[in-house]
Amino acid sequence: MEIRDLQAKAAQIRMDVLNMIFRAKTGHTGGSLSNADIVTALYYRIMKIDPANPKAKDRDRFILSKGHSVESLWSVLADRGFFPKEELATFSQFGTKLIGHPNNKVPGIEMNTGALGHGLAVAVGMALAAKRDGAGYRAFCLMGDGEQAEGSVWEAAMAGAHYNLDNLVGIIDRNRLQISGSTEEVMGLEPLETKWEAFGWNVVSIDGNDMQALIDTLEAIPSAAGKPTLIMANTVKGKGVSFAENVPHWHHHVPNEHELSLALGELAATLESYRREGV
Template sequence: MENLTAKAFELRKTVLHMIYQAKTGHIGGDFSVMDILVTLYYIHMNVAPGREKDPDRDRFILSKGHSVESLYAVLCDKGFFPKEELLTYSTYLSKYIGHPNNKINGIEMNSGSLGHGLSVSVGMALAGKKDGRTYRVYTVMGDGELAEGSVWEGAMAAGHYKLDNLCAVVDRNRLQISGSTEDVMSHDNLEKRFASFGWYVIHAEGNSIKSLDEAFIKAKETRGMPTVIIADTTKGYGVSFMENKAGWHHKVPTEQELRAGLEELEEKRRAANE
């Protein structure tokens, strides 16, 4: 767990470099979701380079597609594509654009139009059931996108079909581009809302690999209903001057902020390995 925590801080450094170089990106949500992605890709998901067409591979949809930099960093580190390609992020004619692009190895669908990921994941999970496949489907949503009505249509369908091969994760960092989620559209009763649609609800510390690992194990053990993990995270996690700041939803660091951020992330990476 300590090694993967260190890995998550190291990959945040990759993201920080990407966004600084490209002069674009959603760094706050990248940093809040990183531990979730690391736990899935390094522990729980049955995926690997060269198996992108394997019918029994697990499926992953990053519904909050604006946090694609973290997904690209993880996929690159896992060997889905070479680092030289990652360096082209957001450059002219690069396929590594600002939202997931299914022309890239390891990415199942173009996403980022908020509210669509869960519904598509429901379709994938239902298809797996009908085809007798063993794969699982995972999707990560931002808490801000839960104001989209299509999310709750998908939640209703998943409960109706008892899709126990489906696990949704809410990156609950409580901030969106326009401020606090509780000011924009409050979500204080998320547990009751999902439960009312027939979901098994788990809480996890979203920036703790250990807590997330335990939650994903419980999700795999759940039968007869889909699972949602409400992962309490910190926007901008890992860099103190970015944490819990709505302004870092979409902001490019200055050279000074780049250096300070990299130094802080490196300190935390080393501490995690001690």
Template sequence: MTIQALKQQALEVRKTLLSMIYQAKTGHTGGALSSTDLITALYFEVMHIDPSNPKWEGRDYFILSKGHSVEGYLSALAKRGFFDESLLSTFCQYKSPLIGHPNNKIPGIEMNTGALGHGLSISVGMAIGLKKDKKPNRVFTLMGDGELAEGSVWEAAMAASHYKLDNLIAIVDRNHLQISGSTEDVMGLEPLRERWESFGWQVEEIDGNSMLEVVNALKAAPFKEHKPSLIIANTTKGKGVKEMEDIPSWHHGVPNQHLYEQAMLDFESMEKELQNV
């Protein structure tokens, strides 16, 4: 897809995930919106996947380590054809398989996630297994920046470097906010790039809400032979809805009717702008 088409697709994902949250009256809005461009680029341009055969042996693997931001992930999977899009309207409803975190009973989801700090460890194990089997498949994992306070992340980071996992590409959704406030107030992460480099990773830093930068970085990975790759994707929490952007309370906020309707009008305006470019 062209960058323009990917931007339009990301907008559709944002519209859908916000509708899911509004209808369900629950969800993690801010982080789902900040990571939409990353997930859209992965599923519509970068990853080797077959929606008609989710368990295809040649597929790339994706683990959403920040499992609470599942709404954009589910939206992208449905729009990519892994399951019927009508199922999205049941999100977090009684007996729905679409719960508030990834559920591997859903086609396209490799692993249940949600307990923060586990995704990178799981991805390291997958990448080691692929290396041992001499397979070319890649493993992508998306982490939240607040998640990096978990010690298991850094154990996995050491292991990835030790085993020279250049088939592993990790992404940090660096929106600088978590449920209790600024990441730097809760548990300082900076200098983040230097920390990952000291653990033996090859690091690139990008604007995670610029589709061009996202696609270029993902397609350039692995960045160096025999080294795991990390993308620090600087994003805006709540990206796309002005009233939500950079506000910590939207980590787990749900829009009221007025805000939801206004956001949908704003999305329509954005769509027209994209069509006129």
């Protein structure tokens, strides 16, 4: 996909997210909107995956460590054909496989996540296995910034550098808000880039809602031989919906009918503008 196509796809993913959460009357809205560009870039341009063979040995691995923001991932997996798109309507309903966190009973999900701080350690193991097996696949792990307060993240970071895992990519959805407010008020993280560099990672800081920047950065990996890469994806929580952006309340706010109509209208206009530019 070209950049405009990816931007349009991300807008559609955001619309899916809002519809899913509205129908289910539950979900994590803000983070799913902020990470939509990241998962779109990975699944439509960067990662080696095959929806027809989701367990292919040479597939790239993706772990959504910030598992509560799963709605965007469900939408992407359905759109890529890992399961029928009609199943999105069952999100968080009784008996569904599409629960509020990644569920490895669903094709395309590598591991159940939700307990923050666990994803990177597993990604380290996957990347290390690839190295030792002489395999060419990569491991990508998307973390939240509030998640950086978990000690297990830093244990995994130390291991990733120790084993020279340049096939490992950590991405932080740095939207600066968590469930109880600003990350810097809840548990100060800065200087976050310096900390990751001190742990031996190659750190690249970008606008995580800029599709061109995401593609340029991800396609350049590994940009430092023998080092894992940490992408500091500076994003806007609630991205794409003007009245939700940078509003802590939208962490898990369920839109009402009026809010949904306004939000879908904004995103539809965004989608149409990208389509016009691509003609």
